[in-house]
Amino acid sequence: MFAAENGLKGDPRLQAISEAIRVIPHFPKTGIMFQDITTLLLNHKAFKDTVDIFIDRFRDMDISVVAGIEARGFMFGPSIALAIGAKFVPLRKPRKLPGEVISEAYELEYGTDCLEMHVGAVVPGERAVIIDDLVATGGTLSAATRLLGIASLLFTVIFLFYLFFSVARLAQTDLLTDFLERMGAEVVECACVIGLPEVKGQRRLNGKPLYILVEPREIEHCC
């Protein structure tokens, strides 16, 4: 359990959540102990407790964007977004989104992949959390964090052109710094149900707080 890090020490819900996750050895390839959250989704109490813990965590953090990572972040993110009054932004695998996108490639425990987000899905000044089922190397969450940052960078570049040509005197003042800090969706935290040993003990990822509920299950306890 990550109870010491996540402020849920002694919370009996974590044990039940952990036990509801199935381990499939050697999927999708030899040596990977696959943490299968579909069995957690079958257990109404454990599923609800998982979502409720995230809702309690983010309810009072002034979050307006819940960004979910395809595919398993989609299973937790929308419920959290609805409950805290935020919008849900899907971060999808390549060529799935129909509109104009920005992309970010990354390396996985078993291959490489890419995440895409619709341009305009987040607007300057928004506070975002990124949700996924599991963090292993942290590559996926790092790409997702960069993606939300790129959106703000694009906006920043456009704004700087405007600023340069129309109100150049602002460029040398504190007003500019102040404005840039409010430009894009700030990633307030990354959150996952499971944290693999690669990130054990880490409370931050790329400078962002990392909130994790449970460690992976050992194979001998597998359902």
Ligand SMILES: O=P(O)(O)OC[C@H]1O[C@H](OP(=O)(O)OP(=O)(O)O)[C@H](O)[C@@H]1O
């Ligand atoms: O921390 P990392 O090493 O980046 O790995 C974590 C990612 O791997 C899994 O997704 P996967 O890439 O298998 O995609 P899927 O959910 O579409 O099957 C998992 O759901 C995370 O998104």
Ligand SMILES: Nc1ncnc2[nH]cnc12
């Ligand atoms: N061991 C694992 N189980 C499930 N999803 C994963 N994504 C990366 N590593 C994984």
